[in-house]
Amino acid sequence: MIDLKGVILAAGEGRRCRPLTQTRSKVMLPVGNRPFMEYVIRALAANGIEDIYVVVGYQKERVMDYFEDGIDFDVAITYIEQNELLGTAHALLKAEQYVDEEFLVVNGDNLIDKRAVNELVSAKGDNVILAALRRHTGDYGVLIVDNGLVTEIIEKPGRPCSGILNTGSYKFTPDVFDALKQAPISERGSYELPETIMQMIKEGTQIVPLITKGIWADAIFAWDLLNANSLALGMDEPKIMGDVEEGAMIKGPVHLGEGSIVRSGSYLVGPVSIGEDCDIGPNAVILPSTSVGDSARIGPHSEVRNSILMNDARIGSGCIISDSVIGASCTLRDQVVVETGSCVVEIEGVFQRAEFGAILADDVSVGARVLASPGTVVGTKASISSGAAIRGTINRDSRVIC
Incomplete structure (x- = not known):
């Protein structure tokens, strides 16, 4: 069994969650009385992923002060700084020197449970996207799937629709770093993973979608925290200690x-x-x-x-x-x-x-x-x-x- 490593992308601000992110990054917004990223780390740890590389940038001190070296969460955390916030593809490329085998990539500002991570760990295929079936408001990437493979990612269609959503969690081999070095520039002027994956598909790389049965949630806007909070409250065993x-x-x-x-x-x-x-x-x-x-x-x-x-x-x-x-x-x-x-x-x-x-x-x-x-x-x-x-x-x- 390959000893998987995990890369958490935690460098961005989360501008659409302002004003809450005026003083902290989105990964540190609390749901269920824990920062988003704590759920990510605990889900990785529950699946035996102990070596975690966290790409930090905006308000990095808050992240590093809270999680420190990861020992309190039964993991070993190495921090990698993204000095210029040039997108998720640029952020992941920063981890190249630390990864030499199959690894997971997870957004630090999502709510995810150990079941969803286990599905991703166990998935067949060298390059896998964790997906979710949702009706949504057009603010997520939608996967077009044919014959069990992703053929296209429609990034943020901007209209209400039902579909297979890209959760932003992946399993990759180190070959992905070659693609990241040639990442196309997105419409926002940054280097993003969905556009890079689309380039990989055009060049013949097979990308497998895996629809999760676990918990996954995001907060695009500040008020979306309320739904994530409701889900998070069901993930821990409550205790009366006061x-x-x-x-x-x-x-x-x-x-x-x-x-x-x-x-x-x-x-x-x-x-x-x-x-x-x-x-x-x-x-x-x-x-x-x-x-x-x-x-x-x-x-x-x-x-x-x-x-x-x-x-x-x-x-x-x-x-x-x-x-x-x-x-x-x-x-x-x-x-x-x-x-x-x-x-x-x-x-x-x-x-x-x-x-x-x-x-x-x-x-x-x-x-x-x-x-x-x-x-x-x-x-x-x-x-x-x-x-x-x-x-x-x-x-x-x-x-x-x-």
């Missing part, structure tokens, strides 16, 4: 980290994950598909549902937070209400239809009695005064005065 006061009620799978406390009268319905050193309630309500990061605080009589609260978030009393992502070290004072519903959001000059409450980047301060309309997006370190009604996009470092 304190639950008498009179609090917990139903379903709820994880409560060490040093955390759920105070009397609170009501939690899983799947829910609460990190370490958190303070919940009294009389708080946390409803399914919610993750709460370390050292967070949810005040009395507040309700949070289907949301992500990152580390050190502070939620006052009487707040209602639905379908939202609240960044690290955000402070929401008393009686803040985030409405949820369908909306239209502008991302990089393109209007996207979505359905969520609000996206707050790190270090946002929200005063008391603020009402946020569906689709509100607030940049890093913005400040919202008490009594304001907010909607749309609020840029970083802005101040909204009632």
Whole structure:
């Protein structure tokens, strides 16, 4: 049996997940209270892939500080820097000197489980693409398959369709590096793996698609984190390691980290994950598909549902937070209400239809009695005064005065 190595592509920012990626790369966005890339590493480790090479670039220090040498995750991590972010093909080429046998390539900003990785490891063929059957919005590459081989990759068709999606996970032989050295320039002016694979197909290389039955998810936009979070919450075994006061009620799978406390009268319905050193309630309500990061605080009589609260978030009393992502070290004072519903959001000059409450980047301060309309997006370190009604996009470092 070949001792497989793994290459994780983790150099990009994830621009369409702004403003959350203003302070961290997409691979470090938390779902189920773990960064995306932790799921990737754990899935590789579960399949005996211990030598992992991580290509880093944007906000690389955050990645390296969190994962270090990989010993805490039962792997050995070597970091490779991509100084210029010139695309995924350019990033993979950086790993050439480290790989001399068959290896796996996985995007660090996807949610993937050990079953999906095992399918890729066991797949027959020298060059394999892990694929997924999905109905989607046109933001993924679609594989055209004939007689068991990929004949074409239609990159981001831009319209809703059903099909076989390219997950961005591959099994290659070292021969791929010769193709990478001749990678064509994409329409974006970068060197990307899908275009390189298409060039390989034209030159006669057989590319095998493998439709996964495991878990795979991505987050194209910041609000897509909510779906990934819901999936991630089902991937871990929940444990109650903190304190639950008498009179609090917990139903379903709820994880409560060490040093955390759920105070009397609170009501939690899983799947829910609460990190370490958190303070919940009294009389708080946390409803399914919610993750709460370390050292967070949810005040009395507040309700949070289907949301992500990152580390050190502070939620006052009487707040209602639905379908939202609240960044690290955000402070929401008393009686803040985030409405949820369908909306239209502008991302990089393109209007996207979505359905969520609000996206707050790190270090946002929200005063008391603020009402946020569906689709509100607030940049890093913005400040919202008490009594304001907010909607749309609020840029970083802005101040909204009632």
